[in-house]
Amino acid sequence: MKVRYFAWMKRTVGVADEEISPPADVRTVGDLVTWLRNRSAGHAEALAEGAAFGAAVDQRTVTFDVPITGAREVAFFPPFTGG
Amino acid sequence: MKVRYFAWMKRTVGVADEEISPPADVRTVGDLVTWLRNRSAGHAEALAEGAAFGAAVDQRTVTFDVPITGAREVAFFPPFTGG
Amino acid sequence: MAVRVQEGDFDVGAELDRLTKGNRRIGGLAVFVGLVREMHVREGLHRDRIDALTLEHYPGMTEKALEDIEAEANRRWPLEATLIVHRYGRMEAGDRIVLVAVGSPHREAAFEACEFLVDWLKTKAPFWKLEETPAGEKWVGAHEGDDAAAARWEKKAQ
Amino acid sequence: MAVRVQEGDFDVGAELDRLTKGNRRIGGLAVFVGLVREMHVREGLHRDRIDALTLEHYPGMTEKALEDIEAEANRRWPLEATLIVHRYGRMEAGDRIVLVAVGSPHREAAFEACEFLVDWLKTKAPFWKLEETPAGEKWVGAHEGDDAAAARWEKKAQ
Numbered sequence: 001m002k003v004r005y006f007a008w009m010k011r012t013v014g015v016a017d018e019e020i021s022p023p024a025d026v027r028t029v030g031d032l033v034t035w036l037r038n039r040s041a042g043h044a045e046a047l048a049e050g051a052a053f054g055a056a057v058d059q060r061t062v063t064f065d066v067p068i069t070g071a072r073e074v075a076f077f078p079p080f081t082g083g
Numbered sequence: 084m085k086v087r088y089f090a091w092m093k094r095t096v097g098v099a100d101e102e103i104s105p106p107a108d109v110r111t112v113g114d115l116v117t118w119l120r121n122r123s124a125g126h127a128e129a130l131a132e133g134a135a136f137g138a139a140v141d142q143r144t145v146t147f148d149v150p151i152t153g154a155r156e157v158a159f160f161p162p163f164t165g166g
Numbered sequence: 167m168a169v170r171v172q173e174g175d176f177d178v179g180a181e182l183d184r185l186t187k188g189n190r191r192i193g194g195l196a197v198f199v200g201l202v203r204e205m206h207v208r209e210g211l212h213r214d215r216i217d218a219l220t221l222e223h224y225p226g227m228t229e230k231a232l233e234d235i236e237a238e239a240n241r242r243w244p245l246e247a248t249l250i251v252h253r254y255g256r257m258e259a260g261d262r263i264v265l266v267a268v269g270s271p272h273r274e275a276a277f278e279a280c281e282f283l284v285d286w287l288k289t290k291a292p293f294w295k296l297e298e299t300p301a302g303e304k305w306v307g308a309h310e311g312d313d314a315a316a317a318r319w320e321k322k323a324q
Numbered sequence: 325m326a327v328r329v330q331e332g333d334f335d336v337g338a339e340l341d342r343l344t345k346g347n348r349r350i351g352g353l354a355v356f357v358g359l360v361r362e363m364h365v366r367e368g369l370h371r372d373r374i375d376a377l378t379l380e381h382y383p384g385m386t387e388k389a390l391e392d393i394e395a396e397a398n399r400r401w402p403l404e405a406t407l408i409v410h411r412y413g414r415m416e417a418g419d420r421i422v423l424v425a426v427g428s429p430h431r432e433a434a435f436e437a438c439e440f441l442v443d444w445l446k447t448k449a450p451f452w453k454l455e456e457t458p459a460g461e462k463w464v465g466a467h468e469g470d471d472a473a474a475a476r477w478e479k480k481a482q
Contacts, residue, residue: 004382006380006382006450006452007380007452007454007463008463052466056382056385056450059382059384059385059388060385060388061389061448075382075385077382077450077452078452078463078466079447079465079466080446080447080448080449080450080451080452080466081446081451081452081453081463081464081465081466081467082379082381082410082422082445082446082449082450082451082452082453083358083410083421083422083442083445083446083449083451083470
């Protein structure tokens with residue numbers, strides 16, 4: 001599974017994307033956030049509890065209770081500021 | 084004083100504009116309407132009581148109680164349908 | 167601020183470029199282009215298609231009325247640029263009739279002022295539409311919806 | 325219906341001509357052009373002028389998000405033509421960022437749908453603004469007003 005980071009989260013994590021293989025008990029986006037925090041200090045900071053960020057599974061915005069089973073790509077990003 | 088007619092009122096009156104010299108007791112736009120009705124059957128029809136038309140004095144929209152004293156140009160027209 | 171009444175067509179891209187050029191304070195540009203729409207009207211047993219219309223106006227008064235409307239928009243909203251171009255004469259379905267453009271630092275003001283200008287010019291500028299139907303010419307009656315749309319802004323003025 | 329995400333500038337006049345060409349049912353075309361606005365921000369003792377920004381986006385998801393938003397507008401209003409062109413990459417003050425255009429038989433629908441599209445794309449399309457200030461780069465925080473503007477339309481959906 002590919003994880004992608006955008007805007008300041010990308011700078012904080014230190015990579016734009018990475019291939020990961022989380023264990024089977026990482027079922028939802030929220031589970032994945034918790035699991036990713038242990039990968040590095042940058043991950044822990046970018047994905048900190050209380051930080052305002054959103055997620056997409058296979059390029060559709062989702063809430064954190066959505067399962068990631070079978071997903072090819074999960075993305076994390078700060079609130080959108082386009083337009 | 085010049086009087087101008089627009090849209091279907093112009094066709095009904097039969098002229099686009101005309102020079103007039105109303106008597107001194109024709110003081111307001113409303114007085115002028117009443118006075119103009121006697122000029123021809125076309126005038127009477129175009130300016131009939133109850134017909135929906137507006138007026139301008141010197142190219143500004145006015146209500147019928149506005150005086151015409153000193154006016155160079157009075158215009159009558161149906162409701163606007165531009166845009 | 168600019169107002170133009172002309173018989174010929176206008177170039178939307180060129181007009182907007184000219185309007186915003188060199189002004190770096192405009193964040194949002196709201197634009198309206200009014201077009202001649204092909205219409206079908208039922209007149210007794212006939213169903214007529216309207217393919218063209220002629221816009222009559224009151225030269226002199228038209229410019230004054232549009233300038234008044236534009237000035238009013240600039241009083242109500244913090245605008246950086248406003249433009250009204252209105253055509254008169256004969257136009258066919260698909261042709262452009264009117265261009266209204268409003269630039270402001272903020273998009274909300276641009277949208278509101280643009281809608282205000284369109285609503286007001288329909289009820290306060292001396293234009294009259296004469297439609298060509300297969301059965302002959304027909305003057306367009308005032309549209310009640312236009313009066314209602316314009317009236318919205320009267321209330322806000324109080 | 326069309327959505328485009330591109331690095332280069334767009335030609336507003338040409339885009340609008342292409343959008344409405346041959347469609348004689350469009351009476352009103354409502355357009356929004358978003359521009360990079362020169363801004364002044366106070367950061368501690370400094371007053372910085374922002375002259376340029378870089379728009380990052382999420383290729384693939386951006387197009388999907390814009391198509392979803394466009395489809396929603398077409399469900400809510402009777403529209404004849406819709407177009408969203410959004411740029412990414414580096415832009416300077418005065419540059420165009422986004423074009424939203426909506427054609428409808430009636431101007432009210434065109435205006436409403438255009439405003440809806442602009443509000444929604446600001447909060448639902450994956451773009452992030454990085455501003456260049458003399459003191460360095462700075463990610464733009466989400467604007468509360470944008471959430472409020474987008475929320476208007478959520479209520480209307482019920």
